Amino acid sequence: MSLAVRVIPCLDVDGGRVVKGINFLDLRDAGDPVELARTYDAEGADELTFLDISASHEGRATTMEIVSRTAEEVFIPLTVGGGISSVDDVDRLLRAGADKIAVNTAAIHRPELVAEIADRFGNQVLVLSVDARRVTAGGASTDSGWEVTTHGGRKSAGLDAIEWARRAADLGAGEILLNAMDADGTQDGFDLDLIAAVRREVTIPVIASGGAGAVEHFAPAVDAGADAVLAATVFHFGTLRISDVKGALARAGHPVR
Amino acid sequence: MSPARPQVVVLDYGSGNVRSVVRAVERAGARVTLTPDFDTALEADGLVVPGVGAYAACMAGLRAVKGERIIGRRLAGGRPVLGICVGMQVLFDAGVEHGVTTEGCSEWPGVVSRLQAPVVPHMGWNTVEVPDETSLFSGIAHERFYFVHSYGAREWVLETNDRTRAPLVTWAEHGGDRFVAAVENGPLSATQFHPEKSGDAGAALLRNWVAAL
Numbered sequence: 001m002s003l004a005v006r007v008i009p010c011l012d013v014d015g016g017r018v019v020k021g022i023n024f025l026d027l028r029d030a031g032d033p034v035e036l037a038r039t040y041d042a043e044g045a046d047e048l049t050f051l052d053i054s055a056s057h058e059g060r061a062t063t064m065e066i067v068s069r070t071a072e073e074v075f076i077p078l079t080v081g082g083g084i085s086s087v088d089d090v091d092r093l094l095r096a097g098a099d100k101i102a103v104n105t106a107a108i109h110r111p112e113l114v115a116e117i118a119d120r121f122g123n124q125v126l127v128l129s130v131d132a133r134r135v136t137a138g139g140a141s142t143d144s145g146w147e148v149t150t151h152g153g154r155k156s157a158g159l160d161a162i163e164w165a166r167r168a169a170d171l172g173a174g175e176i177l178l179n180a181m182d183a184d185g186t187q188d189g190f191d192l193d194l195i196a197a198v199r200r201e202v203t204i205p206v207i208a209s210g211g212a213g214a215v216e217h218f219a220p221a222v223d224a225g226a227d228a229v230l231a232a233t234v235f236h237f238g239t240l241r242i243s244d245v246k247g248a249l250a251r252a253g254h255p256v257r
Numbered sequence: 258m259s260p261a262r263p264q265v266v267v268l269d270y271g272s273g274n275v276r277s278v279v280r281a282v283e284r285a286g287a288r289v290t291l292t293p294d295f296d297t298a299l300e301a302d303g304l305v306v307p308g309v310g311a312y313a314a315c316m317a318g319l320r321a322v323k324g325e326r327i328i329g330r331r332l333a334g335g336r337p338v339l340g341i342c343v344g345m346q347v348l349f350d351a352g353v354e355h356g357v358t359t360e361g362c363s364e365w366p367g368v369v370s371r372l373q374a375p376v377v378p379h380m381g382w383n384t385v386e387v388p389d390e391t392s393l394f395s396g397i398a399h400e401r402f403y404f405v406h407s408y409g410a411r412e413w414v415l416e417t418n419d420r421t422r423a424p425l426v427t428w429a430e431h432g433g434d435r436f437v438a439a440v441e442n443g444p445l446s447a448t449q450f451h452p453e454k455s456g457d458a459g460a461a462l463l464r465n466w467v468a469a470l
Contacts, residue, residue, distance in 0.1 A: 003382070005381075041456065046381065071274070071277050075460060076454060099405075122311055123378070124380070175378070203375060203377060205378065205380050205381075227376060
């Protein structure tokens with residue numbers, strides 16, 4: 001036996017409410033992140049990720065309450081990402097009950113942030129979220145052919161995605177959340193080349209995200225080197241159930257919980 | 258006859274997310290106080306020592322509240338203590354991180370060192386090898402538990418003779434490396450994994466611990 005492949009649903013939260021619709025279960029309040037967290041826990045989710053997309057301070061304060069309530073009711077690990085730009089932000093979220101935090105844009109602007117967080121709280125709390133895509137013709141080239149993007153994949157950050165993942169791991173990131181922007185939303189499957197390219201360069205866990213559309217898509221991502229798989233829409237809309245994804249992984253020979 | 262719920266102190270020494278530990282132990286049937294207070298921690302029916310982050314930082318925090326003395330005096334009086342994650346690691350002689358050795362509480366001989374596996378941290382749900390005589394894992398020996406750590410007790414070196422009862426050691430494996438996942442040693446228990454993050458299996462383990470207080 002060995003470590004189970006983690007299956008992680010991701011909830012987009014704005015001002016304390018889940019943004020993308022949830023329509024597969026008979027929930028009293030499909031917009032309540034706490035109730036959804038409980039539901040996914042019961043469905044067999046191995047971890048939960050909240051992505052805070054609130055634009056306002058009020059919205060972020062509400063997210064903090066949601067994190068607290070979730071941590072008091074759901075006893076699986078909770079990662080919170082979105083708008084984290086300082087050690088103090090991390091401190092507040094961990095105190096509220098988050099187990100891990102995900103940083104993205106702020107670390108691109110100021111890579112030392114990765115080391116600051118890891119030094120203070122340990123690298124196990126720090127997930128580096130990388131929005132990566134293939135360099136397109138006419139774009140600035142990178143050694144690996146992959147680049148980091150910001151603004152939901154609309155802007156190039158001018159960084160080699162593979163080199164960035166390696167550097168962040170050296171700086172103290174405990175895990176890479178690898179979002180394949182080319183595959184995101186296609187439901188055509190994970191970007192296996194991207195997963196393999198990052199796996200070759202880092203020895204910390206890699207969470208594959210972007211492109212999941214069918215249960216058969218998950219095992220190839222693990223074969224390519226992912227330690228965990230994350231998805232949002234396919235779980236929220238009931239296209240896929242967590243237990244079905246785990247069943248498909250198990251049939252492919254991967255251990256699951 | 259309904260016994261009163263046991264009183265448990267979760268030792269508050271500035272280590273990470275303790276909210277989940279408090280809630281999980283409450284849910285397991287205890288009344289829980291989160292405090293760094295020496296006397297309260299000494300007198301409780303059970304003491305939980307949580308811990309995340311760096312070994313050196315945890316030991317510094319623990320020393321600041323005289324945590325190693327609290328643990329030592331409780332154990333001398335046969336009073337239960339449960340260490341979790343780095344709260345387990347600090348029970349050994351020492352921890353070695355980034356080439357720096359930090360002295361631990363020395364309740365058990367042995368050193369905590371970096372895991373030798375292709376992917377570190379060891380993060381996620383893993384199986385454990387539980388000894389038959391276990392009470393902590395009663396009913397849950399075949400479940401998976403949530404681990405997140407880069408260091409571990411990769412050897413168990415405590416020698417026992419036939420007059421002392423040998424501690425029960427539970428093991429886990431990751432990427433070819435083996436390390437201590439839990440210890441049951443009279444009043445002193447500890448887990449490398451996080452029972453408070455291990456769903457129903459972790460809740461059952463905490464109930465087993467609380468029920469024995």
